[in-house]
Amino acid sequence: MNLPIPSPMASDTSAFAAGAAYVDGVYMPLSEARIPVTDWGYRRSDVVYDVVSVWDGSFFRIDDHLKRFRASMEFSRLVPAESDDDIRAILHKLVALAGLREAYVAMDCVRGRPAPGTQYHPKNARPYLIAYAIPFIWLMKPEIIERGAHMVIASTPRIPESSVNARAKNFHWADMTAALFEADEQGADNPILLDAAGNVTEGPGYNVFCITNGVVATPDRNVLGGITRLSVIELCAELGLPCEVRDVSVEELRDADEILVSSTAGGPIGVSRLDGRILNNDRPGPLTQKLRETYWEKRKQGWHGEPVDYTTV
Numbered sequence: 001m002n003l004p005i006p007s008p009m010a011s012d013t014s015a016f017a018a019g020a021a022y023v024d025g026v027y028m029p030l031s032e033a034r035i036p037v038t039d040w041g042y043r044r045s046d047v048v049y050d051v052v053s054v055w056d057g058s059f060f061r062i063d064d065h066l067k068r069f070r071a072s073m074e075f076s077r078l079v080p081a082e083s084d085d086d087i088r089a090i091l092h093k094l095v096a097l098a099g100l101r102e103a104y105v106a107m108d109c110v111r112g113r114p115a116p117g118t119q120y121h122p123k124n125a126r127p128y129l130i131a132y133a134i135p136f137i138w139l140m141k142p143e144i145i146e147r148g149a150h151m152v153i154a155s156t157p158r159i160p161e162s163s164v165n166a167r168a169k170n171f172h173w174a175d176m177t178a179a180l181f182e183a184d185e186q187g188a189d190n191p192i193l194l195d196a197a198g199n200v201t202e203g204p205g206y207n208v209f210c211i212t213n214g215v216v217a218t219p220d221r222n223v224l225g226g227i228t229r230l231s232v233i234e235l236c237a238e239l240g241l242p243c244e245v246r247d248v249s250v251e252e253l254r255d256a257d258e259i260l261v262s263s264t265a266g267g268p269i270g271v272s273r274l275d276g277r278i279l280n281n282d283r284p285g286p287l288t289q290k291l292r293e294t295y296w297e298k299r300k301q302g303w304h305g306e307p308v309d310y311t312t313v
Ligand SMILES: Cc1ncc(COP(=O)(O)O)c(C=O)c1O
Pocket: 051, 202, 203, 204, 205, 206, 207, 223, 224, 225, 226, 227, 228, 229, 262, 263, 264, 265
């Protein structure tokens, strides 16, 4: 498809300083972006999404994010008008409009609303694309990342993937939201959720790794295929650390030497406490730090990077 012509506001870059958005074919300042209250994206969480980061003027693994976004859409039978090439061009333009060197760039495909007069069924809706670029968001405050996150195991289990496919990045966050409140009520920063059998899954916005006797392990079931998780797995290979992708029991997590989480919103982040147990003298562990430093060092060098085209505006 031909990309839509930017709205008149697009030439006034200052209006985009807080962020730039694209809603169903039209560019606008973030503050003007809306969806109708009747949209199933809102009323039914009938939406899939992805988030790619920009650091130092460069997208990270944008191909992987576009591929995952398309797979999430296909799984949910959401087909927007835009091709992957269109979406890539839109994301570049949004970052350029907002004038950001470090950005959090989201893309959503919402169901829309079944056309009036038709059966009230999602097949009768016209899905559409929403995207926006805003200043980079850290998963946790920098001082927490520095000292290591204080985590708890949530009593709320992760919704089973037999009910909601965790690999299709979705808005079914009731379990995550309950777990976030649990962590807060216990004075912790963030939760880790288990499945019904007591295996580790993930947390709100991140995958989980543990390290025992130099061996790294991360769960494979009931989790999103995180792009940062993939990056950590690649870094382990590069650093000569064995990394196993398999079930991880809660006992293994509790006894681990090191724990880390991985997210687009911050890369690999160390955990210094789990349910009050202190790990590594209350700091992120040494292998975690190595992974974290290598991740950011390589990103600075353009690893899996695609420079933002700032000439599009
Ligand atoms: C549930 C969940 N798991 C894992 C992740 C981490 O994925 P990524 O590394 O692609 O950001 C996210 C990211 O938002 C998430 O929402």
